[in-house]
Amino acid sequence: MxxxxxxxxxxxxxxxxxxxxxxDPDAPKPGGIDTCIRGLIKFRPADEELWVAGVDAxxxxxxxxxxxxxxxxxxxxxxPVAQMDNSNLKRRLPHSLTLNAGLACxxxxxxxxxxxxxxxxxxxxxxxxxxxxxxxxxxxxxxANLSSASRSFYRRVPWLYRATETAxxxxxxxxxVFSQSGAERLRKRSRNVRFSPTWFDSSQFYPPQKSVIEExxxxxxxxxxACRVEPAKQPILAIECFARLSPEFHxxxxxxxxxxxxxxxxxxxxxxxxxxxxxxxxxxxxxxxLMRMHDLLAMSSEFEGFSRSIVEALACGLPVVTTxxxxxxxxxxxxxxxxxxxxPSEFVQAVNxxxxxxxxxxxxxxxxxxxxxxxxxxxxA
Numbered sequence: 292m293x294x295x296x297x298x299x300x301x302x303x304x305x306x307x308x309x310x311x312x313x314x315d316p317d318a319p320k321p322g323g324i325d326t327c328i329r330g331l332i333k334f335r336p337a338d339e340e341l342w343v344a345g346v347d348a349x350x351x352x353x354x355x356x357x358x359x360x361x362x363x364x365x366x367x368x369x370x371p372v373a374q375m376d377n378s379n380l381k382r383r384l385p386h387s388l389t390l391n392a393g394l395a396c397x398x399x400x401x402x403x404x405x406x407x408x409x410x411x412x413x414x415x416x417x418x419x420x421x422x423x424x425x426x427x428x429x430x431x432x433x434x435a436n437l438s439s440a441s442r443s444f445y446r447r448v449p450w451l452y453r454a455t456e457t458a459x460x461x462x463x464x465x466x467x468v469f470s471q472s473g474a475e476r477l478r479k480r481s482r483n484v485r486f487s488p489t490w491f492d493s494s495q496f497y498p499p500q501k502s503v504i505e506e507x508x509x510x511x512x513x514x515x516x517a518c519r520v521e522p523a524k525q526p527i528l529a530i531e532c533f534a535r536l537s538p539e540f541h542x543x544x545x546x547x548x549x550x551x552x553x554x555x556x557x558x559x560x561x562x563x564x565x566x567x568x569x570x571x572x573x574x575x576x577x578x579x580x581l582m583r584m585h586d587l588l589a590m591s592s593e594f595e596g597f598s599r600s601i602v603e604a605l606a607c608g609l610p611v612v613t614t615x616x617x618x619x620x621x622x623x624x625x626x627x628x629x630x631x632x633x634x635p636s637e638f639v640q641a642v643n644x645x646x647x648x649x650x651x652x653x654x655x656x657x658x659x660x661x662x663x664x665x666x667x668x669x670x671x672a
Contacts, residue, residue: 520548590617
């Protein structure tokens with residue numbers, strides 16, 4: 292399919308785009324960046340060939356070797372440059388530093404476009420490929436990296452993140468920011484900044500049959516909390532809020548992380564363990580089915596960029612009950628496609644309001660956020 296300067300690749304001539312990220316096609320990772328890259332691969336334009344420099348997360352690949360791979364019917368070239376568990380948030384060194392170091396010693400062909408998903412990688416790749424067009428995708432407003440709840444190393448040196456972010460936006464030809472406030476802030480530094488919402492894959496995220504949707508709003512008792520169980524997602528707050536609901540409600544926790552034992556302990560202490568199901572990490576391909584089995588999505592995050600879970604839940608017809616930090620872009624409109632709460636004391640009323648929302652209105656609210664529409668705009672940056 293592809294013809295390139297890389298020996299023996301066999302790929303056809305077209306625009307060549309290199310994506311640099313701690314990504315392993317064989318090891319789906321919870322979080323927006325991994326899902327973003329999978330969407331970019333699946334829905335890539337026909338006139339682009341994709342090359343991904345990533346990592347080997349499970350020990351089944353040869354480092355430094357380009358291999359043609361297929362992801363959901365789309366072919367691309369992949370080369371791992373470091374071996375690491377990209378889902379391990381207790382690492383001693385930043386994953387991006389390990390990735391950049393591994394890439395620095397590899398011989399690479401020329402590329403027309405270089406795309407990065409970390410501001411430090413953007414600066415490093417500009418130096419490595421000075422003639423290419425550079426695009427950085429920024430998945431938060433910067434707040435996520437600087438909060439004490441973040442797992443990012445930048446939280447210890449916030450000035451370094453701000454400096455690196457400024458440098459990245461300055462050297463790149465385009466910056467796509469998945470946060471309205473982040474895009475507005477960074478537009479003051481560069482005219483090449485644009486905002487993008489996140490998207491949903493309509494082949495996986497769609498509403499259940501109409502007969503299921505039309506059941507009484509009063510029976511909406513099955514709540515889903517689908518997040519990594521980490522400080523930024525405020526899982527203890529989620530349990531404390533849920534404990535205020537009447538015994539008819541049930542909560543499913545779909546996710547894993549460092550705070551899972553504490554989340555279980557808190558559920559037990561509040562006497563709601565029998566009404567909480569801990570599913571652990573759920574494969575991305577199964578999340579849509581899980582959402583269609585529930586009635587509401589609860590978000591308790593301290594901060595998000597543009598929450599993919601919210602978009603996907605709405606596409607499945609689920610009203611969303613969220614904190615302000617869980618949806619900083621205003622996609623969830625109170626009593627239209629969900630509700631908002633600012634404290635545990637407000638949570639019960641927020642759930643009551645969300646129960647009255649039409650599932651059809653939820654689906655309509657994200658009708659313009661399907662992957663086929665949004666991904667093409669990202670590629671046009």
